[in-house]
Every structure is written in structure tokens, then in C-alpha cells.
Amino acid sequence: MMSRRSLLLAPAVLVRPQAVQAQSPPARFTRGLGVHHMMNWPKYDANTGQYEFPPFEGDQFKLLDSEVACIRDTGFEFVRLTVAPGIFLQSNGTRFEELIFILEKNLDKFLNAGLKVLVDFHPTDQVREYSRINLIREPQGALFQRYIDVIGIVAQKLGQYRSGDVGLELMNEPALEDAGLWQELLRKLYIAARMKAPNLPLIMTGCLYGSWRGLIQLDLAPFLSDTNLLYAFTFYEPFIFSHQGVRDERYFRDIRWPASLLNLRKAQANASSLVDADTSLNILERQKERIRVTYQLQRYVQSASGPQTLHDTFDKVSKWAKTILPQQILITEFGAVRTYGSYQGAPEEDRFDWLSTVRLEAERRGWGWALWAYSGPSSMTFAGDGRTKSLDSTSVRALGLKAGCMQHGGAVH
Numbered sequence: 339m340m341s342r343r344s345l346l347l348a349p350a351v352l353v354r355p356q357a358v359q360a361q362s363p364p365a366r367f368t369r370g371l372g373v374h375h376m377m378n379w380p381k382y383d384a385n386t387g388q389y390e391f392p393p394f395e396g397d398q399f400k401l402l403d404s405e406v407a408c409i410r411d412t413g414f415e416f417v418r419l420t421v422a423p424g425i426f427l428q429s430n431g432t433r434f435e436e437l438i439f440i441l442e443k444n445l446d447k448f449l450n451a452g453l454k455v456l457v458d459f460h461p462t463d464q465v466r467e468y469s470r471i472n473l474i475r476e477p478q479g480a481l482f483q484r485y486i487d488v489i490g491i492v493a494q495k496l497g498q499y500r501s502g503d504v505g506l507e508l509m510n511e512p513a514l515e516d517a518g519l520w521q522e523l524l525r526k527l528y529i530a531a532r533m534k535a536p537n538l539p540l541i542m543t544g545c546l547y548g549s550w551r552g553l554i555q556l557d558l559a560p561f562l563s564d565t566n567l568l569y570a571f572t573f574y575e576p577f578i579f580s581h582q583g584v585r586d587e588r589y590f591r592d593i594r595w596p597a598s599l600l601n602l603r604k605a606q607a608n609a610s611s612l613v614d615a616d617t618s619l620n621i622l623e624r625q626k627e628r629i630r631v632t633y634q635l636q637r638y639v640q641s642a643s644g645p646q647t648l649h650d651t652f653d654k655v656s657k658w659a660k661t662i663l664p665q666q667i668l669i670t671e672f673g674a675v676r677t678y679g680s681y682q683g684a685p686e687e688d689r690f691d692w693l694s695t696v697r698l699e700a701e702r703r704g705w706g707w708a709l710w711a712y713s714g715p716s717s718m719t720f721a722g723d724g725r726t727k728s729l730d731s732t733s734v735r736a737l738g739l740k741a742g743c744m745q746h747g748g749a750v751h
Contacts, residue, residue: 365502365539365566366665367454369737370416370708371409371720376401376444378420378460379714387465389425391433394440398714405721406451408743409712412729416454418670418708419444420510423459424468426488427481438495445496449503456541456708457496458507458670459489470513477523490530497535505539506531507670511548511572517555520545525560532564541568541668548572548670550651554658562661568706569659572671573696575651576643578634580674580692583682584717589613589631595688596644605635645695652699664704672696673710673718676730681717686732693736709733 380393409417426437441457448455461470473485489508496504508527514520524542531540542561544552550571561567574580576597582590591608594601609631613624641647659667674692675683683689693709700707713721721727734741 365505365568367416367456367505367539367568367668367706367708369414369739370418370456370670370706371414372418372420372458372671372708372711373401374420374460374711374716375399375714376419377441378422378462379464380422380425382465387467389428389465391436393425393437401447401712403447403451405727406447406453408721408729410451410453411740411743412734413737413739414453416456416708417448417712418456418458418507419448420458420460420711422464422468423461423473423485423488423509424465426492427468427484428465438492441492442495445499445504449499454503454505456505456507456539456670457492458510458541459492460507460510461513470511473509474512474514474523477519482523486526486530489527490534493531493538493540494534497538501537502539505541505568506535507541507543507570509543510670512543512545512552513547514545517545517552520552521557524556528561537566539566539568541570541670543570543670550655554655558659558661568666568668569662570668570670571655572710573669574672574674575648576638576641578638579643579684579688582684583675589616589627590635591682592685593638594685595692597639597642599639602635602639606632609635648695649699652703656703665706667703667705669696669700669705669707671708671710675717676719676732678723683717690732690736693733694738697737709737 376399377394381390381396382388383390421441426434429437445455445457461468461473463469466472472481474482476482489506493506496506508524508531512520512523514523528540528542531538542556544554544556546552546555548571550573553569553571556569576595578587578590579593579595581587582593589609589612590605591612592601593605610628613619613627613631616624616627619627655667672693674689675681676689677683677686684692697707709720710716710718711720713719713727720730720733729741729743731741733739
């Protein structure tokens with residue numbers, strides 16, 4: 339009989355998909371919330387480029403039982419728990435077993451409160467060795483093979499939970515444009531997971547960073563007889579609206595939705611002013627940024643982005659998915675930057691309209707969804723405004739949730 343340690347470290351053996359396909363009814367994951375702070379940013383040493391142990395100790399990784407109860411009572415049915423693959427890839431022996439124990443402990447916290455859990459293997463660029471690009475840079479290399487092995491081990495552990503309560507997302511937002519190559523990599527991940535967990539719901543994503551455009555390039559034929567798969571995409575379109583004020587969209591302010599020519603002049607003035615005020619830019623960079631923001635704003639207005647274009651986009655996914663059940667489609671992330679603290683995001687009425695339109699379009703089709711994200715260092719945080727852990731009332735209303743817990747500015751502690 340194999341020891342627990344031997345079982346954890348046993349390599350995955352690839353077999354034909356037909357030999358391992360699940361026959362369970364499709365799992366249902368309807369209304370979800372991303373939980374991104376508990377296991378996605380382990381402690382690491384910037385000098386050595388290695389993760390540290392213990393990796394998840396500190397207030398920044400905590401989620402109180404009262405917060406979990408609030409998530410449930412607000413009306414969410416599941417959480418999408420993001421997990422950093424890198425620390426699993428780095429670890430062996432007792433340290434790997436410790437990570438499995440931490441994962442199981444966090445699962446129990448949610449399951450005991452009556453919430454389902456999707457475990458999302460969510461690569462980041464926190465440690466370069468395990469970055470999103472490096473994971474799939476060499477499909478035949480040792481790192482990706484190790485990733486396959488880890489997926490199999492984790493799937494086996496998750497498969498021991500009651501069917502339909504827990505699912506596994508094989509890789510979030512793969513950094514790959516080649517649909518054919520991603521199809522092959524996904525097939526390997528699928529087989530590694532399914533052979534170890536015949537009835538575990540598995541979440542499959544497309545190339546192009548998990549977008550709907552990547553998903554509809556996925557060939558469903560090899561997987562159609564497996565009834566316990568969900569097909570997922572993340573959705574932030576239009577990006578200039580959802581991410582205004584941060585990252586590449588940092589020069590955009592007061593971008594309205596739906597897109598309107600009336601908003602163009604004001605948005606252009608705001609962007610130009612912010613570019614001019616950015617002292618980190620030299621003269622040439624400033625000129626390039628002015629051209630870029632002008633071009634992006636013009637494209638946004640020309641796109642006529644609004645409820646109809648969103649409806650048409652989701653129709654393309656529905657057409658691709660006609661051979662599977664509607665409940666097998668899941669939007670694993672969507673959200674828009676809020677205005678709080680140092681963040682200046684979308685106008686509240688427009689953020690409400692966009693969130694509610696995405697939610698209603700998904701629900702009309704029978705799809706599930708998960709809002710991004712509960713808390714952490716995020717401009718889209720659902721719980722918190724930099725001072726308290728009060729819930730974002732705009733999101734609560736837009737998603738048809740229940741106001742009540744943590745709604746009056748009081749901290750949960």
C-alpha cells in the first residue's frame with residue numbers, strides 16, 4: 339500500500355480521454371465571488387526569487403468565519419478560490435503536503451458554511467521562474483510536466499469531496515495565442531485531472547488569456563461525452579471602461595458606458611491632462627501616450643459599446659456552445675474599477691449598468707458567473723473601501739444580491 343507521501347508525489351500517467359470521462363450530471367455553479375487574497379500571493383524572497391515557508395501566515399491572508407457567513411448570506415452560492423501554482427511547483431515532500439493541508443483547511447471553511455468552491459490554479463508573475471509565460475514556454479519541458487503532475491495530485495484530493503461541491507479550474511487565463519497548441523496542453527491537463535478524479539467538475543478555459551475569443555476557438559469534440567466539464571471565460575470588455583484609472587488605462591477618467599460621442603471630448607481632455615502631468619514620461623514618451631489615448635478613445639466611441647454589443651458578444655459564445663448545456667458555461671471573472679481610496683474608476687451609475695447587464699445576459703442564458711473579487715490589493719474589491727469592510731452597494735444592487743451584513747461601514751472583526 340502506498341504511503342500518503344508517495345501518493346502525493348506520484349507522477350500523472352496520461353491515458354486516452356475516453357477512458358477517464360465523467361458520467362456525473364453537470365455540476366451547477368451559479369452565483370460566485372472570487373477570493374484572491376488567501377492563497378494567490380505567498381510570501382517570497384525577492385533576493386532569491388523563491389517562495390518562503392510558512393507562505394500564508396499574516397493578516398493579509400485571513401478570512402474570518404463572519405466574513406464567510408456574510409458572503410453566503412449576501413446571496414453567493416460559491417467562491418472561486420485562486421491558488422498560486424508556483425509554490426506547489428517549487429515544493430516537495432512535507433512542504434507539498436503542508437500546502438495540501440492549507441488548501442483543504444480553506445476548503446472546509448467555505449464548505450462548512452454552505453458554500454461551494456471552485457479551486458482556480460491562477461498563475462502570476464510574482465516569481466519569474468513560475469510566471470504565466472514560463473509555465474507554457476516549453477510544452478515538453480520539465481516545468482509544464484511538473485504542472486501536469488500537480489494538477490493530477492490536487493484533482494485527486496478534490497475528488498474526495500462530495501460531487502458537485504468542489505471544482506478545479508485547470509489554468510486561469512493561459513498566456514497563449516496559439517489555439518491549436520493550447521488545445522493540446524489543455525488535453526494533457528484534462529487527462530491528468532480526470533484520471534485521478536472521475537467525477538470532479540473541471541473548468542476548461544480557452545487561449546488568449548481566457549477570453550471569450552479564445553474559448554470559442556476551443557474544439558469541444560474530444561470532450562463532449564464528459565458531462566462534468568464547465569467552459570469558462572473572463573470578461574472585462576470594454577477594457578477602457580472596466581479598467582479606467584489603473585495600469586495601461588491609468589490616463590482615462592470618467593469613461594462612460596454605453597460609449598457616447600458626447601463623452602469623447604471630456605474624456606480626451608482628462609486623458610491629455612493626466613499624460614501631461616505624468617513626470618515619469620520624457621518628451622517622446624509623452625507624445626506617444628497622447629497619440630495612444632486619443633486612438634483608444636476614438637476606437638471606443640466607434641465600437642458603440644453598450645447593451646446590444648454585449649448581447650451580441652454573448653450570442654457568439656452561445657452559438658459555439660450549442661452542443662453543450664447552458665449551465666456548462668461560466669464567466670469566472672467580471673468587474674469594473676471602483677472609486678474609493680486612491681482609485682478613481684467608472685462612474686457609479688455606469689458601473690451599475692455594466693455589472694447588471696453582464697449578470698442578466700449571463701443568467702438569461704443559464705450561465706453561471708463569479709464577480710471579481712472579494713478583497714485584497716484590488717481596485718475592484720467587493721468588500722472594503724480602504725477604511726472598513728463594508729460591501730460595495732453598487733455591486734450588491736447590480737447583481738441582485740441581499741444587503742444586510744457589513745453594509746453600514748462597520749468592520750467585521
